[in-house]
Amino acid sequence: MSQAGPSLGRAAARRQTEAFWSLAMYLLNGALFVLVGLEAQAAVRALSGTALTEAVVMVVAVACALVIVRFLFLFTTVYTIRALDRRPQQRGRRMSHRARAVSALAGFRGAVSLALALSVPYTLDSGTPFPDRDTIVFVTAGVVVATLVVQGLVLPAVARWAQLPQDTDSEQELALARTTASRAALDALPSTAADLGTDAETVERLKTEYETHLSAAQAATAASDPESAPLLRRRRQETSLRLALLEHKRSAVIALRDGHRIDDTVLLRMQGTTRCRGGTPRAGNPGPVSTPAGATMPDTGRTGGRTETTAPAGRSFHR
Numbered sequence: 593m594s595q596a597g598p599s600l601g602r603a604a605a606r607r608q609t610e611a612f613w614s615l616a617m618y619l620l621n622g623a624l625f626v627l628v629g630l631e632a633q634a635a636v637r638a639l640s641g642t643a644l645t646e647a648v649v650m651v652v653a654v655a656c657a658l659v660i661v662r663f664l665f666l667f668t669t670v671y672t673i674r675a676l677d678r679r680p681q682q683r684g685r686r687m688s689h690r691a692r693a694v695s696a697l698a699g700f701r702g703a704v705s706l707a708l709a710l711s712v713p714y715t716l717d718s719g720t721p722f723p724d725r726d727t728i729v730f731v732t733a734g735v736v737v738a739t740l741v742v743q744g745l746v747l748p749a750v751a752r753w754a755q756l757p758q759d760t761d762s763e764q765e766l767a768l769a770r771t772t773a774s775r776a777a778l779d780a781l782p783s784t785a786a787d788l789g790t791d792a793e794t795v796e797r798l799k800t801e802y803e804t805h806l807s808a809a810q811a812a813t814a815a816s817d818p819e820s821a822p823l824l825r826r827r828r829q830e831t832s833l834r835l836a837l838l839e840h841k842r843s844a845v846i847a848l849r850d851g852h853r854i855d856d857t858v859l860l861r862m863q864g865t866t867r868c869r870g871g872t873p874r875a876g877n878p879g880p881v882s883t884p885a886g887a888t889m890p891d892t893g894r895t896g897g898r899t900e901t902t903a904p905a906g907r908s909f910h911r
Contacts, residue, residue, distance in 0.1 A: 604864075620703075621702075621703055624703050624706050624707065624710075625706070627710065628706045628709070628710065628729070628732075628733050628736075629733070631709075631710060631729045631733070632729055632730055632733040632734075634726070635725075635726035635727070635729045635730040635733075636730060638726040639726055639727065639730065643727065644730075646727075647727050647730045647731055647734070648734070650727070650731045651730075651731050651734030651735055651738060652738070654731060654735050655734075655735050655738040655739060655742070658699065658701070658735070658739070659696065659697070659699070659743070662695075662696040662697075662699045663693075663696045666692045666695055666696050667689070667692060667696075670686070670692070674686075688754075690753065690754035690755065690756070691754055691756055693750060693754060694747070694750055694751050694754050694756065697743050697746060697747050697750055698743075698747060699739075699743075700739045700740055700743060700744070701732075701735055701736045701739045701740075702736060702740075705732055705735070705736055706732060706733070706736060708732070709728055709729050709732035709733070710729070712725050712728055712729070713725075767809060767812050770805075770809035770812070771806065771809040771810060774802055774805045774806040774809055775806060777802050778799065778802050778803065778806065781795065781798060781799055781802070782795075785798075807823060808823060808824070808827045811823045811824050811827075812824065842863075845859060845862045845863075846859065
């Protein structure tokens with residue numbers, strides 16, 4: 593689905609699908625934790641005083657063992673890889689001991705462990721109760737809580753101690769996507785305009801716009817270049833201005849609804865076309881440079897006769 597989804601369906605359907613799966617995953621995870629809470633409560637009632645004490649000790653032992661095993665695996669396998677792979681490019685993939693410490697503490701237990709514990713049957717084929725099922729459920733729930741609470745509280749401090757370098761891979765890939773998209777649009781513009789019978793004035797205007805997007809994308813990849821600074825500054829200012837004006841447009845439409853000049857159906861249609869979501873944009877931090885014709889690899893679709901393109905912070909511009 594992740595491979596074929598972006599090339600199938602319309603933009604509106606893809607947005608609805610993303611929102612649906614995000615909500616579905618949230619509900620499923622929440623329901624799973626609620627179910628485990630009910631099962632753990634029943635398991636505590638079923639365990640006697642001694643058995644409950646032993647189960648608590650097992651929770652602590654298993655949680656510590658999981659962390660120790662992750663540390664041993666991450667700190668020992670690296671030397672095995674270095675001994676077997678002597679290629680020069682392998683050295684560029686090495687990470688520091690501090691980074692491995694962060695990875696070791698980031699191994700949280702969650703939905704998979706809970707689902708496995710709940711899959712244990714209540715009875716065997718013979719009809720007798722499954723041995724120590726209550727202990728299995730209690731220990732699993734306890735280990736999940738321990739990893740989420742203890743490791744979750746310790747991890748931020750360890751991450752700050754590790755002083756990890758900034759990951760620029762995603763920004764480089766985003767810049768590559770923006771540049772490639774703009775070049776593809778420029779290459780296809782003459783033939784597409786001829787097929788659609790577009791007049792020369794419109795073609796020239798779109799060509800200038802896409803060339804501007806391409807220049808902005810290329811400038812973003814060379815942000816350290818002093819010559820790129822003025823262009824990036826203008827693009828950020830334009831983005832901030834567009835977002836601020838978009839908020840005024842949304843306020844005006846809401847005022848029409850509040851004044852009973854339009855109904856909620858029209859308001860929802862307007863919000864669907866402009867994607868006016870979220871709070872007031874921060875002019876000082878407009879996010880990635882993004883403009884209507886698609887410097888940010890737009891997810892375009894026709895809605896109400898307007899071409900929609902995605903903008904920072906979940907908002908969209910439209911023309």
